[in-house]
Amino acid sequence: MLIIVAEKASVARAIKEIIEKRGVKAVVLGLRGHVLDSDLEEKFRDWWKVDPAKILELREFKTVIRDSKMYRELVRYFSNNYVEELVIATDNDPEGELIGWEVYTIFRRYNGFARITRMRFNAITQEDIWKAWQEREEGLNMNWVWKSAFRRDFDLATGAAFTRLLTLSTRKRGYRGLISWGSCQIPTLNYIVEREEEIMNFKPKPYWIISVKLETPFGEVFEARSEKIMDYGKAREIFEEVKNVKEAYVVDYRETVEVVRRPKPLRTDELLRDLNKILGISTSKILRIAEELYSRGYISYPRTDTNQWSTSFNFHETALIALNGLKLSLKISIDRPKPLNGSKNDGAHPPIYPTKPYIKDDSVEWSVWEYVARRFLANVYGNDAEIIKQRALIRIGRLDLKTSGSIFKKTGFFEIFPYFKPELKSIPILSSKQVLRVLDVRLLEEKTKPPDRLTESELLKLMERDHIGTDATRADYPDIIVERGYAKRVKKKVKPTKLGMFLIKCLREVSPRLVSPETRRMVEEYMEKISAGSLSYEKALDTCLQIYHKLYSELASRIDVVADSLIKSIEEGGD
């Protein structure tokens, strides 16, 4: 008997079909992600009975069963005496390697001798899967296993220790909620708090602009403006000088063509960001809908960080599916795919594309499917758009005025993917030295404005930039910080609560690295070293936990002041 284990049911099905077609008989099992996990020992169970600092002194963690139903199923198969070989076919990434190791260790308890091999495929295609089957490797890449285990255990130890310290200190003062700290949730909150502080500290500055209404010899009317003038006296002086001038002339007029590239193949992050902008619903909800569409067969796997197509991708078939669901016909031939590829490849999943036509209805599901289908067509069959940018420099008296406009030269892919099609406004076509009639001169007072609060879309972009979370987890964090009472959603934007603001403030005073992306950066740096084989899991964990043990001690030494301040912010916020 031969057993193949994949990370999820859909991959298990694909493997079974592909190898059976070529005469290989095997039991193919699909997991649901991790089967095992790390946890703290029993004696840490009661939060009040053990100093959280002790968690940061641990160097070993207990292995617990995470998915007991799956665990039992694995045991049932592995106990069979006739298993000759176990094939690990989890995703070809470090987290997949760790999931594979979980299966490996379970298997070895029941079968000490059978061969254990690893299939590595980077796409769920006939070629890749069959090649991975024929060229399966002996055993696992242990550097990848330890790399992921380090991340898991570091996050557990630091998260548990800091969360317990903060929670217990506020519980002593009557708070009943949870004050959590985590390497991803806190930096996410920090972006929101930093923005709020920027808004609060913003001092609007007045400035003045001279606005002139002009007319060309052909009777076209448009407006041109001076630069910002920060001093009122000076603005007034210039205004007096030009307010009665009747003619202006064009110093320079030029047109340039700007190319707007068609969209790249769809990754999770862009799906979430774009649909948050388009539909205004939360990123976690969008991911849930995408997951639902995937499990019902309408779209491919929705958690991917790949934006390039494999050479064997069937564009023709996918195009028919997209066109069918959208009830569209393309003018150009779908036999000539010309996708614009990006540079990202997670080594485990293709970009997101439609796999079955969705019958249009009023649901959000349709809106998500429609976006995926249009994005595919725009990427593979769309043309880059071209915009003519117009820029003019005009002089009235001694004052320079500027104006600009734009107009589509080619609308290109926006025809099929209209979501972010810009509203363009053109100005008349001018020529140098042309004389213009002045219709009106005005002195306008305006004020500099503070930045807006962040949308979830902008928040995800910052997280991606700083490597906070992964494609599969980033959407969770806005929900987590709202659930903890650190932030609220107000008019499609995220606003920190008083508690959120004070928590960041207190942590930042201990050390900026407790709130910045620095924790994540450090974890990645050490993960890379483990992955390269230049550092052991033990050494990496020891070094990093020592650093966070020091930071913990500093926070613990002033926890009474911190807790008082947090309690006060909770009462003041009334949230």
Place this chain on the structure above:
DNA sequence: GCAAGGTC
């Protein structure tokens, strides 16, 4: 009652 990472 902890984290973040998988998946459903």
